[in-house]
Amino acid sequence: MTKLYLHQTAGTVTEWRAGATFNRGALVIATIAALLGVPAQAASTLEQQVERLGKEVDELKQKAETARPDSGGSRKTTIGGYGELHYNHLDSKNEIDFHRFVLFFGHNFTDRIRFYSEFELEHAFVRDTPSGTPRGEVELEQAFLDFDLTGNHTARGGLFLIPVGILNEFHEPPTFYGVERNPVETNIVPSTWWEGGAAVYGDLMPGLRYDFAVTSGLAVATSGANAFLIRNGRQKVSNAVANDPAYTARLKWTGMPGVELATTLQYQQDVTQSALADSVSALLTEAHAVFTRGPFGLRALYAQWNLDGAAPEAVGRDKQRGWYVEPSFKITPKFGVFARYNEWDNQAGNATDSKKKQTDVGFNYWPHEQVVIKVDMQNQSGTVNDDGFNVGIGYMF
Amino acid sequence: MNRYAPWVWLPVAAISTSVYATTYLTVEQAQQTIFPGATLTQAFVTLTDDQKREIERRSGVEVSNKEVRLWKVGSGGYFIVDEVIGKHEFITYAIGLNADGSVKQIEIVVYRESYGYEVRNAAWRRQFVGKTTGDAVRLNQDIRNISGATLSSRHVADGVRRVLATYVVALK
Numbered sequence: 001m002t003k004l005y006l007h008q009t010a011g012t013v014t015e016w017r018a019g020a021t022f023n024r025g026a027l028v029i030a031t032i033a034a035l036l037g038v039p040a041q042a043a044s045t046l047e048q049q050v051e052r053l054g055k056e057v058d059e060l061k062q063k064a065e066t067a068r069p070d071s072g073g074s075r076k077t078t079i080g081g082y083g084e085l086h087y088n089h090l091d092s093k094n095e096i097d098f099h100r101f102v103l104f105f106g107h108n109f110t111d112r113i114r115f116y117s118e119f120e121l122e123h124a125f126v127r128d129t130p131s132g133t134p135r136g137e138v139e140l141e142q143a144f145l146d147f148d149l150t151g152n153h154t155a156r157g158g159l160f161l162i163p164v165g166i167l168n169e170f171h172e173p174p175t176f177y178g179v180e181r182n183p184v185e186t187n188i189v190p191s192t193w194w195e196g197g198a199a200v201y202g203d204l205m206p207g208l209r210y211d212f213a214v215t216s217g218l219a220v221a222t223s224g225a226n227a228f229l230i231r232n233g234r235q236k237v238s239n240a241v242a243n244d245p246a247y248t249a250r251l252k253w254t255g256m257p258g259v260e261l262a263t264t265l266q267y268q269q270d271v272t273q274s275a276l277a278d279s280v281s282a283l284l285t286e287a288h289a290v291f292t293r294g295p296f297g298l299r300a301l302y303a304q305w306n307l308d309g310a311a312p313e314a315v316g317r318d319k320q321r322g323w324y325v326e327p328s329f330k331i332t333p334k335f336g337v338f339a340r341y342n343e344w345d346n347q348a349g350n351a352t353d354s355k356k357k358q359t360d361v362g363f364n365y366w367p368h369e370q371v372v373i374k375v376d377m378q379n380q381s382g383t384v385n386d387d388g389f390n391v392g393i394g395y396m397f
Numbered sequence: 398m399n400r401y402a403p404w405v406w407l408p409v410a411a412i413s414t415s416v417y418a419t420t421y422l423t424v425e426q427a428q429q430t431i432f433p434g435a436t437l438t439q440a441f442v443t444l445t446d447d448q449k450r451e452i453e454r455r456s457g458v459e460v461s462n463k464e465v466r467l468w469k470v471g472s473g474g475y476f477i478v479d480e481v482i483g484k485h486e487f488i489t490y491a492i493g494l495n496a497d498g499s500v501k502q503i504e505i506v507v508y509r510e511s512y513g514y515e516v517r518n519a520a521w522r523r524q525f526v527g528k529t530t531g532d533a534v535r536l537n538q539d540i541r542n543i544s545g546a547t548l549s550s551r552h553v554a555d556g557v558r559r560v561l562a563t564y565v566v567a568l569k
Contacts, residue, residue: 108486111509114510175547333535
């Protein structure tokens with residue numbers, strides 16, 4: 001973010017330079033003294049003086065070096081990563097999967113121009129098959145440049161995560177409860193959701209952040225089982241059709257320690273990317289709250305899509321919405337329990353009963369702050385019924 | 398069928414015109430913010446191996462730099478410039494201690510990452526005011542978290558705890 005900079009170096013260097021000049025002056029005096037035949041004793045005093053000044057220069061030089069802000073070593077290029085292995089014992093499946101293996105690469109070109117990226121391998125194995133049905137995915141989830149404009153405002157260009165919800169931008173396994181990400185921020189807010197484009201973000205006042213982005217948009221199917229399903233409409237910035245961009249705005253307030261309140265709006269004039277004669281505009285409204293106080297935690301989120309058009313209305317997908325609430329409690333700093341209730345409906349626009357519900361209960365154990373072992377039970381109802389338990393192990397660095 | 402409005406490119410235009418407008422907080426400015434009007438004298442300290450071990454034992458945080466960038470305040474108190482790792486990059490921050498060793502104020506001097514910069518918020522930093530070695534100074538105990546900036550919050554808290562231990566072991 002803000003590139004505030006230590007200028008202590010400057011002062012010390014000036015001092016050092018003054019010393020050096022004086023040093024040279026002393027040498028001149030010594031030389032003149034010698035030429036004029038000044039008594040040897042006086043010359044030796046001058047010599048000592050020169051020596052003493054030389055030492056002082058060295059000391060000051062050392063100090064100048066240690067006073068640099070980068071003495072700890074501002075890193076030019078950084079790497080990081082996270083990963084998670086999941087075991088799902090559910091009605092629908094009994095499998096073990098290295099779900100995500102992620103590498104972060106960042107580079108600081110200057111104090112104000114930074115690069116950041118996230119490269120991901122999903123499901124541990126990818127093979128290009130003639131049938132076109134490989135199991136895994138290789139994904140570029142983030143690759144952007146940040147340009148600090150002023151201390152409080154930054155411009156971003158590239159491929160980046162849409163500023164929405166709780167998990168979309170921050171989903172490293174040790175930072176959330178539950179082996180699998182919650183179904184609302186999967187089926188309504190389609191995490192992990194990235195687009196390509198440009199953005200500006202910064203602080204309107206201390207603790208109040210804004211984000212505004214113009215990016216590539218969704219391209220939902222217009223027929224079939226996935227018609228107008230948001231999650232399936234992500235183009236992943238892979239030769240994405242760019243007829244209709246999306247505009248995203250977020251306000252996030254973190255003005256009180258332990259509290260985050262945020263809301264995101266996204267508008268796209270046509271989520272079919274002009275595939276139909278009549279355009280289908282879409283508006284996403286999302287709001288969430290995160291509270292932490294001592295061992296108590298609470299996350300709550302609501303999200304809704306309104307698709308305006310006869311085609312989505314005909315299949316009840318003109319309204320898609322969901323919410324969840326997740327209280328948690330840390331029994332010790334390394335062991336926390338949680339419960340989560342989720343409701344979501346991707347066909348809320350018609351009379352059909354299509355609501356899905358899921359209750360999760362489980363715990364996280366952190367042997368280290370960046371390493372986590374998770375266990376949870378899930379119980380579904382409504383139009384879904386996939387019950388069982390999940391076990392996961394994850395890390396971030 | 399290009400429907401992109403011309404103002405799509407506004408952010409790009411903004412980049413090209415104002416990329417050099419960043420403001421800086423110098424050490425002098427941080428000093429004047431924490432100790433207005435005071436005279437500070439640079440007095441860097443290099444910790445001995447014993448002191449380093451004792452600070453690590455007391456704080457539970459590794460000492461990666463044995464040099465303490467310390468200034469003494471004329472009217473009593475200390476000003477220290479310290480660094481911790483945020484997520485991947487160093488956060489440089491300044492901490493002012495009262496004459497009795499309690500935290501007067503902390504200021505973030507350099508933040509180098511695209512995520513987690515909310516630790517700069519004054520309301521969050523205010524939680525450290527008055528802390529002494531008698532306090533936990535730990536995230537999710539007496540220091541509240543900022544969601545989305547967990548690592549930065551935790552590491553600043555760890556840094557302050559280490560500086561407080563440094564005061565007891567090496568400065569007091």
